[in-house]
Amino acid sequence: MSETLVGRLRRHHGSHWGAFTAVVEEGRLVGVEPFAKDPAPSPLLGGLIDAVYAENRVRRPAIRKGWLEDGPGGRRERRGAEAFVPVSWDQALDLVAGELTRVRREHGNRAIFAGSYGWASAGKLHHPRTVQARFLNTIGGFVGQVHTYSMATAQALLPFILGSAQAAVGPVTGWDSIAQHCDLLVAFGGLPLRNDQVTTGGSGEHLGELWLRRALAGGMWVVNISPCRDDMPDFAQAEHLAPRPHSDSALMLGLAHTLAVEGRHDRAFLDRYCVGYPRFEAYLLGTSDGQPKDADWAAALCGIEAERIRALARRMAAGRTMLTATLALQRAEHGEQPFWMLITLAAMLGQIGLPGGGFGFGYSCVGGTGHPRTELRAPQLPTGANPVGDDIPVARIADMLLQPGEAYEFEGRQRAYPDIRLVYWCGGNPFHHHQDLNRLLRAWQRPETVIVHEPWWTATARHADIVLPATTTLERNDIGAGARDRFWLAMQQAIAPQGEARSDFDIFAGLARRLGTAETFTEGRSEMGWLRHLYDVARQQAAERRIVLPDFDGFWAAGHVEIAPPEQPYVQFGEFRADPVRHPLKTPSGRIEIFCETIARLGYADCPGHPRWLPPSEWLGAPAARRYPLHLLSSQPAARLHGQLDHTGISRAAKLRGRERILLSPQDAVARGIGEGDIVRVFNARGALLAAASVTDAMRPGVVQLPTGAWYDPAEPGQVGSLDKHGNPNMLTLDRGTSRLTQGPSAQTALVEVERHDGALPEVSAHSVPAGA
Ligand SMILES: Nc1nc2c(c(=O)[nH]1)N[C@H]1C(S)=C(S)[C@@H](COP(=O)(O)OP(=O)(O)OC[C@H]3O[C@@H](n4cnc5c(=O)[nH]c(N)nc54)[C@H](O)[C@@H]3O)O[C@H]1N2
Ligand SMILES: Nc1nc2c(c(=O)[nH]1)N[C@H]1C(S)=C(S)[C@@H](COP(=O)(O)OP(=O)(O)OC[C@H]3O[C@@H](n4cnc5c(=O)[nH]c(N)nc54)[C@H](O)[C@@H]3O)O[C@H]1N2
Numbered sequence: 001m002s003e004t005l006v007g008r009l010r011r012h013h014g015s016h017w018g019a020f021t022a023v024v025e026e027g028r029l030v031g032v033e034p035f036a037k038d039p040a041p042s043p044l045l046g047g048l049i050d051a052v053y054a055e056n057r058v059r060r061p062a063i064r065k066g067w068l069e070d071g072p073g074g075r076r077e078r079r080g081a082e083a084f085v086p087v088s089w090d091q092a093l094d095l096v097a098g099e100l101t102r103v104r105r106e107h108g109n110r111a112i113f114a115g116s117y118g119w120a121s122a123g124k125l126h127h128p129r130t131v132q133a134r135f136l137n138t139i140g141g142f143v144g145q146v147h148t149y150s151m152a153t154a155q156a157l158l159p160f161i162l163g164s165a166q167a168a169v170g171p172v173t174g175w176d177s178i179a180q181h182c183d184l185l186v187a188f189g190g191l192p193l194r195n196d197q198v199t200t201g202g203s204g205e206h207l208g209e210l211w212l213r214r215a216l217a218g219g220m221w222v223v224n225i226s227p228c229r230d231d232m233p234d235f236a237q238a239e240h241l242a243p244r245p246h247s248d249s250a251l252m253l254g255l256a257h258t259l260a261v262e263g264r265h266d267r268a269f270l271d272r273y274c275v276g277y278p279r280f281e282a283y284l285l286g287t288s289d290g291q292p293k294d295a296d297w298a299a300a301l302c303g304i305e306a307e308r309i310r311a312l313a314r315r316m317a318a319g320r321t322m323l324t325a326t327l328a329l330q331r332a333e334h335g336e337q338p339f340w341m342l343i344t345l346a347a348m349l350g351q352i353g354l355p356g357g358g359f360g361f362g363y364s365c366v367g368g369t370g371h372p373r374t375e376l377r378a379p380q381l382p383t384g385a386n387p388v389g390d391d392i393p394v395a396r397i398a399d400m401l402l403q404p405g406e407a408y409e410f411e412g413r414q415r416a417y418p419d420i421r422l423v424y425w426c427g428g429n430p431f432h433h434h435q436d437l438n439r440l441l442r443a444w445q446r447p448e449t450v451i452v453h454e455p456w457w458t459a460t461a462r463h464a465d466i467v468l469p470a471t472t473t474l475e476r477n478d479i480g481a482g483a484r485d486r487f488w489l490a491m492q493q494a495i496a497p498q499g500e501a502r503s504d505f506d507i508f509a510g511l512a513r514r515l516g517t518a519e520t521f522t523e524g525r526s527e528m529g530w531l532r533h534l535y536d537v538a539r540q541q542a543a544e545r546r547i548v549l550p551d552f553d554g555f556w557a558a559g560h561v562e563i564a565p566p567e568q569p570y571v572q573f574g575e576f577r578a579d580p581v582r583h584p585l586k587t588p589s590g591r592i593e594i595f596c597e598t599i600a601r602l603g604y605a606d607c608p609g610h611p612r613w614l615p616p617s618e619w620l621g622a623p624a625a626r627r628y629p630l631h632l633l634s635s636q637p638a639a640r641l642h643g644q645l646d647h648t649g650i651s652r653a654a655k656l657r658g659r660e661r662i663l664l665s666p667q668d669a670v671a672r673g674i675g676e677g678d679i680v681r682v683f684n685a686r687g688a689l690l691a692a693a694s695v696t697d698a699m700r701p702g703v704v705q706l707p708t709g710a711w712y713d714p715a716e717p718g719q720v721g722s723l724d725k726h727g728n729p730n731m732l733t734l735d736r737g738t739s740r741l742t743q744g745p746s747a748q749t750a751l752v753e754v755e756r757h758d759g760a761l762p763e764v765s766a767h768s769v770p771a772g773a
C-alpha cells in the first residue's frame, strides 16, 4: 500500500452523503471532488477532510482507569468522568478477549448486548455492525436489536395492516409515476429536502430536488402540513397548514369525515380491497362513541380552521392525489395512529395502486426514496446465524439495562429483557440517538463492561471502558451500495490509517485469533479477496436476472457500476389493485386492514383495532403543557448526519456562538424576552440544555425546533441530571415505547420551556479529547 501513497493520486470513494474522488498528495487527503454523475452533490462532502484529520480522532486503544485498575465493573458510576489510559493493541485485544470469555463462562452469551444500532459508515465489507455480528456469531452469539430508530413503529405496525413494511422501507411509487400522474401531493411533515442528502450505504446521485421540480412543472400542486414552514422548499409554492405537532391523526380524521359525509369516498375500493371500513366508519361518524370526528372537532385539536380542512378534503377527492408523511410522525408516542390513519384516508380516496396516487411514506426523508431503480441484491458480508436468538426492539435499550428479566410485549408477543453484563458497540452512537440521555446514563452505569469501536471521541466513546480506534473508510478498501441508490461504488483506500487505527474487520480478526475462531471469521480471505468475492456473488445474482455487470477488475478501475432503472415507472400496490385475488396482501384477509382483527384481539388500549385519535401524554393539548408550554421537535440536521461531522467546519458554521440553534417563533421569543442569538436554557422535568435562539416566523407559535446531533456535553461529566452545554435535544425527549405493539422511539414527544440564560457561559467541550487519551 505505502508505495502507492507517494505523489499525487486520485481515488474513487463513497459515503452516505455522496460519491466522490479523493485527491491525495504525498499521502495526505487534500481534495474531495464530487462524483461526475451526481447532478446535485451534497455540501456535506466538504466535511470529510476535517473529519479524517480531526484532533479528536481516537489514536490508540484506551482503557478507563477504574476498569483497568479494579477490573470489570470497576468504578462504573464514574463512566464518562474518569481518565483513560492508553495501551498497546495486544494488551487491549487480550483484555477484550478475556472479558468476552469471562462473561460467556459466568453468564452465557445472552449477557452480551451488541445491537450496535447506528449508521456508522458506507461500505459493505467493513459495515461495522455486520462485521461485529459475524464475529460474535462465531463465539456463540449475542443479544441484538430489531428495526431502526428511523421507522421502528412503521416496521412493526405495517405488516399487520398491509402485510409488509414496504410502504415505509421502500420501494414506494416512483417519482416518475408521480410526475406524470399526480395532481395533488399532500405532505404531512413536508418534503424536507435537507434530509434527501443521505442514503445509508452510499449514494451516487441526488435527485430529490430535480424530481420535485419536474413534478411541479408537470402541474402537480403540493400541500405542506407541518408546524415548520421550512419543511417545504419555497419553490414548491405549497399551501401551508401548520398543525400542532402530534395532532395529525385528528386532522386526518377530520378530512376522512368530510369525505364520508359528502359521499366523496370510494365505496367500491373499500369493499374490494379493504376489510373493516364499516367498523372504522362507526367511530368516524360517532355512532360508536357519540363523537363525530368532523372538521370542527378536528379543528379544535389541530388548530387548523374547519373550513380549510373541508376544502382540502374536497380537493383531495377531485383528482389524482398522493398522500405522504415524514418518518418523524411515527417517531412519537402513538406514532402508529397517523400512519394507519393516512393509509385509511388513502383507501377512502380509492387511488391506492394507481399511477401517481395512493400513499407512500418518507418521500424526501432519505435520499433515493421514490427514485426509479432496479431492485438488486448488493454485495453483502454474511453474518452467519446467531445462536442466542434474542433481539430487543431497537429503542428499548435503557429499559433493558434498567429492568433485567422484566416482561414486555412486542409485535403481539410476550418477551423478557435479558440480564446484560457486557455492552459492545460498533458503528453507532447511543449517546446521540437515544431519548432521555439522563435516563440512558443511569442505565449505562449497570453493565460491568462497555466496549466501543470509534474513529472519534464521541460521547459514547467517552462513556466506555475500552475504546478501540477504528479507521475511517478513507483508510481502507470497500464497496459502497446505497439501500435506495442505483450505483455500486468502489471505495478505494486513499490514505494510511491515522494513529494506530485498525478496521473493525481487523480488530475482530485479532479477537477471533485469540478465541480460536479466526478461520470461520476470515475464511482465509484478505480485504481485497473479500471484496472480489462479495462482488462476484452479487454479480452472479444480477446475471440470474439477466443484468450484466462488469467483472470486479472492470468495476474497480471504473470506480462504479451504474444499474439502469426499469423502463416502466414503479407503482406500489399496482399488482394488488389489478388482481387482488392473484396478488393478495400478506395480511390474514389478503386486503388492507382498516380494522385489524389481530391487533384488536391483543386488547391494547394504546393501539386498538382501527386508527383513532389517541392524545399522547405530551403535546400542546395535554395538561403537561401548562408547565412546559412549548413542543420540541428534534428534526434531522441540515449540516451533518446525526452526530457525524459535528466536529467539522460545516457543522460548526451552522451553530451560533458554538451552540446548536433552536428555532422559535417571534411570538414565543417576545413573550420570553429572547432575541436572535441569545443563549437560552431549554428544560423540562427530564433535563436541561443550553442552545442559541434563532427567531423565525417559519415556526408555528408554541413549537420549537432543535436539530439532533450536537454532541452531548455535560457540564458535570458522568452526573445524571447535569446541564448539557451544547444543545443535544435528547436531554429532553421521552424514552417510552410508542405503544405496547410496536415499541418504537418517541423522540418527537417532548414538551419544554425556554428561558434566556443570562448567567456565565460554560465553554463547549464536546469535541475535546478526554483526559489521559
Ligand atoms: N431526539 C431525536 N433523536 C433521534 C432522532 C430524532 O429524530 N430525534 N432520530 C433517530 C434516527 S432516525 C436515527 S437513524 C439515529 C441515528 O443515530 P446513529 O446512527 O447512532 O448516529 P450516528 O452519529 O450516525 O452514529 C454512527 C457512529 O458510527 C461511527 N462510525 C463511523 N464509521 C465507523 C467505522 O468504520 N467503525 C466504527 N466502529 N464506527 C464508525 C460514527 O463516528 C458515529 O459516531 O438517531 C435517532 N435519534
Ligand atoms: N442532512 C441530514 N439528512 C438526514 C439525516 C441527517 O442526520 N442529516 N438523517 C437521515 C435519517 S437516519 C432519517 S431516519 C431521515 C428522517 O427523516 P424524517 O423523520 O422525516 O426527518 P425529521 O427531520 O425528523 O422530520 C421531518 C419533519 O417532520 C416534521 N414533523 C415532526 N413532527 C411532526 C408532527 O407531529 N406533525 C407534522 N405534520 N409534522 C411533523 C418536522 O417539522 C420535521 O422537520 O432523515 C435522513 N436524512
Ligand SMILES: [Mo]
Pocket: 148, 149, 150, 151
Ligand atoms: Mo434514521
